[in-house]
Amino acid sequence: MSAMTPAGTPAATPAATPAANDVPARRVPPLGAFNVTLLRIELFRMLRNRRTIVFTLVLPAALLLTVGNQDGWDDKAGAGNVAAYILISMALYGAALTAAATGSMVAMERALGWSRQLRLTPLHPIAYILTKALVALCMGALAIAMVNLVGVLQGRAVMPTGVWVGAAFVTLFCTMTFAALGVFIGYLVPGENAMQILGPGLALLSFLGGVFIPIDQYAEVVRQVAYWTPMYGVAEVARSPLTHELPWFAIVNAVGWFAVFVLGAAWRMSKDTARV
Amino acid sequence: MTTPAVRLTGVTKDFGPVHAVRGIDLELAQGEVVAFLGPNGAGKTTTIDMILGLSQPTSGAAEVLGMAPRQAVAHGLVSAVMQTGGLIKDLTVRETVEYTASLFADTLPVDRALENAGITAIADRKVGKCSGGEQQRLRFAMALLPDPALLLLDEPTTGMDVEGRRTFWSAIRQDAEKGRTVLFATHYLEEADQYADRIVLISQGRIVADGSGAEIRALAEGRTVRATWPRETGEPDHAALAALPGVDQVDVRGEQVLVHAAKQGASDEVARFLLTRTPARDLEITSKNLEEAFLSLTAGAEQTQEATR
Structure with missing residues (x-):
């Protein structure tokens, strides 16, 4: 075969049904070409990526095992104990990192010219973003599941099952903010550099937002700044099933930053398609 | 069946102060193999982008098989192999074809597309590990999935050897006989002359000559x-x-x-x-030889344009 068709040579295409120039017989795919095959291939692609696996599964679990070892893990915290509080925080961190990494791939694919390639197909840009968002959610769910699994095996976290499940779902919901952040940063910082900013950046925001260290242990000045950072709101929201505490400004923070990142990503993307 | 495959009416495209396309009227009949010939920067790629709906004309209209370009793409009627089209390195060849196939309402079976492009043997290889030639075959496999009525090719044989080129074009011609229209951009005069039914010579964003290879050559003979x-x-x-x-x-x-x-x-x-x-x-x-005819035609347009400034 290869002897007959040198590099780049398509053999004659046997006529598919309907015939090539039978215009009225041609159909438009439903849902802007959104489909399960696409989702499956994207998901498998993420699962094969060694770096993603480290971010998603290994890092948050390792953090849980180290941070979760600190003194006073069995002190009471809301409806459970401190270990449960740490578990929810670590799950949020892992899921946020994963979602951001997935989001930043949109920009990487654009840099590679793949987005342009896709524009030669019926795939609608919204269907593309929806696929990426669902993949980010799935990967976030995986990170949350992994941290929870390690938490269960560790056997320290104590909280009612309802809280356990509720917190996991709220956390998953919160990760969408970081998927949007990933897309946004990905467009601002082209190519593979996005993750080099997102990785340390998210770690810093997590420290500031009270994900690694409870915010009331900070000095007053730091705390006043922390209230405004993007991790603070979602962390409070994610832990609220456990703590039963949710200050109004935490909700404003979570909703506000979600809006900022989604609008930022949408803004960069619309500018981008205008140029292409 | 009389709908033209492509119809451009007074199409222009400006990028800021740059006039990339300065008014093109063009109609391609179904089943024609047409070469879009011109030097780099003549406006070939810009025009092809507008036929694909990748960019909007500044003025004028582009129509593909009687539809708006994006609509024709959604129907799977138009495909293209572009110079700029990228591939994802960490997908396998088969996954890439599968991915693309899933986006069309009607498509060739993935295995058949792989076989037609001669890439069955490397189907499970990561795209990043494929040679340039193999990646080019993959792009063709993807473009031919919907069995398009119109195929646009931007410098398709760059990097191919003479034999590769010949085999490539015989396959393209076979498909054209079944009614597929092919428009290919090239800056190789010989290629346009040998493989196209019709040559549209473009320079400085305008069509400077349009005719069969023989007609274009006649300008060079004598x-x-x-x-x-x-x-x-x-x-x-x-x-x-x-x-x-x-x-x-x-x-x-x-x-x-x-x-x-x-x-x-x-x-x-x-x-x-x-x-x-x-x-x-x-x-x-x-x-003059053919090359000089080409140069004089394209340079002529440049001078006319200098004069109008």
Whole structure:
């Protein structure tokens, strides 16, 4: 075969049904070409990526095992104990990192010219973003599941099952903010550099937002700044099933930053398609 | 079946102050293999982008098989292999084809597409590990998935050897016989001449010639008589020169008069006429090859355009 068709040579295409120039017989795919095959291939692609696996599964679990070892893990915290509080925080961190990494791939694919390639197909840009968002959610769910699994095996976290499940779902919901952040940063910082900013950046925001260290242990000045950072709101929201505490400004923070990142990503993307 | 595969009406495209396309009218019949020939920066890729709906004309309209370009893409009627189209390195060849196939309502089976492109053996290889030629085959496999009625190719054979090119074009021609229209951009004159039914020569964002390979070549055959027509003797008699037997083109550039005659012996008559019946002097007779014809046509457009500035 290869002897007959040198590099780049398509053999004659046997006529598919309907015939090539039978215009009225041609159909438009439903849902802007959104489909399960696409989702499956994207998901498998993420699962094969060694770096993603480290971010998603290994890092948050390792953090849980180290941070979760600190003194006073069995002190009471809301409806459970401190270990449960740490578990929810670590799950949020892992899921946020994963979602951001997935989001930043949109920009990487654009840099590679793949987005342009896709524009030669019926795939609608919204269907593309929806696929990426669902993949980010799935990967976030995986990170949350992994941290929870390690938490269960560790056997320290104590909280009612309802809280356990509720917190996991709220956390998953919160990760969408970081998927949007990933897309946004990905467009601002082209190519593979996005993750080099997102990785340390998210770690810093997590420290500031009270994900690694409870915010009331900070000095007053730091705390006043922390209230405004993007991790603070979602962390409070994610832990609220456990703590039963949710200050109004935490909700404003979570909703506000979600809006900022989604609008930022949408803004960069619309500018981008205008140029292409 | 009389709907043209492509219809461009007065299409222009500006990028800020740059006029990339300056007004193109073009109609391609179904089943034609057309070469879009021109030097780099002539506006070929910009025009193809507008046919695909990747960009909107600044003015004028583009229509594909009687539809708006994006609509034709959504129906799977148009495909393209573009220079800029990227591939994802960490997907396998099969996954890439599967991914693309899932986006069309009607498509060839993935295995068949792989087989047609001769990439069945490397189906499980990561795209990043494929050679440039293999990646190019993959792009064709993807483009042919929806069995498009119109196929646009941007410099398709760049990097192929002579034999590769020949096999490639025989496959393309076979598909054209079944009714597929093919428009390919190239800056290789020989390729346009050998493999296209029709050559559209584009330069500086305008069509400067449109015809069969033979017609374009005719512009190159024959001879050009060049003479100086002193300014003080008045304007050159354009009409009289054009009316001479065998003359197919008369250009006046300042004091220079260029008369092209395709027929054999006609150039002698032109020379005799110029020297005996007009004040022209400094006569020179040259013959052009295809490459020069191409250059003179495209350079001619450049000069016209300089003049209009």
